[in-house]
Amino acid sequence: MDNNDSFPQRVYHILAAIPEGCVTTYGDIAALAGSPRAARQVGGVLKRLPEGSRLPWHRVVNRLGLLSLTGPDFLRQREALVAEGIQVSSNGQIDMARYRWRI
DNA sequence: CACGTGACCGATT
């Protein structure tokens, strides 16, 4: 990953590296992107992901393992996670000790 | 340049 990439570009690269069946957190992505305190911006980037990108946006949850999305988006994320074998409770929480990805 | 806004986080009630 190139240091003069923009913040969104860095986020894209990191996202692409998350293996199927694993998740990571907004804060971790921010740290990997070189801005440890920019977790909220990671959320902002994901929200504005280019139309039709194949990036696994659904593999990002908050530090507690909770899906930070609401409404129909929440349902889509849960569906996508379950589809790759990740167990998600009905309230939208996953077991971080089991699924969290670190390099 | 100066705000206001968050798909957040950690510490503190």
Added chain:
DNA sequence: AAATCGGCCACGT
């Protein structure tokens, strides 16, 4: 255990 509070910082206006 749950709610609240500040801080955070990229981005848009």
